[in-house]
Amino acid sequence: QVQLVESGGGLVQPGGSLSLTCVSSGFTLGLYGVGWFRQAPGKKREAISCISQNAALTEYADSVKGRFIISRGSDKKTVILEMNDLRHEDTAVYYCATENRFPRGFCVLDAESYQNYWGQGTQVSVSA
Numbered sequence: 001q002v003q004l005v006e007s008g009g010g011l012v013q014p015g016g017s018l019s020l021t022c023v024s025s026g027f028t029l030g031l032y033g034v035g036w037f038r039q040a041p042g043k044k045r046e047a048i049s050c051i052s053q054n055a056a057l058t059e060y061a062d063s064v065k066g067r068f069i070i071s072r073g074s075d076k077k078t079v080i081l082e083m084n085d086l087r088h089e090d091t092a093v094y095y096c097a098t099e100n101r102f103p104r105g106f107c108v109l110d111a112e113s114y115q116n117y118w119g120q121g122t123q124v125s126v127s128a
Contacts, residue, residue: 002026002117006096009122012086018124020081021073022096024117030076033102035114038092038124046092050107051079059109063089086126093121 008020022034035050048061049070058070069082079096097114099107 004029004096004098004117004119006094006119006122009094009124011125011127013128014087014126016086016126017082017084018086020083020094020096020122020124022079022081022119024077024098027117028076029079029098030072032098032100032116033107033114034070034072034079035097035099035107035109035111036070036079036081037095037097037111038090039095039121040089040092043092045095045111047109047111049081050109052107053102053104056105057107059107061109083124086124088126091124091126093123095119095121 003025005023012018033053037047039045048064050059051070055072067085071080097118098116099114
């Protein structure tokens with residue numbers, strides 16, 4: 001079965017850290033550009049980070065730059081989003097998505113550009 005699954009969400013205090021994992025099954029995630037997105041209640045979906053197929057390019061939204069780190073697992077089936085110094089405003093459902101039309105060294109912070117697979121999301125809540 002072809003699917004993309006996010007995990008690692010949860011409840012964390014402000015200033016804390018979480019690590020989200022995006023895992024593919026039925027296809028090799030290492031052949032795709034991958035983006036991370038989030039959506040808070042009542043707000044638009046926000047593109048927060050992406051990594052190119054060859055991992056040479058990573059991009060971050062200003063809202064997370066310097067706090068979040070995206071990387072690829074060596075197994076070619078995972079992409080990890082390490083989130084540090086979490087804030088109340090980081091509370092949202094986090095999604096990963098893939099696109100295989102990008103050049104190997106390219107990714108973009110635009111949800112509409114990711115047309116292949118989307119995961120079901122994982123909830124991140126930041127609260128004292």
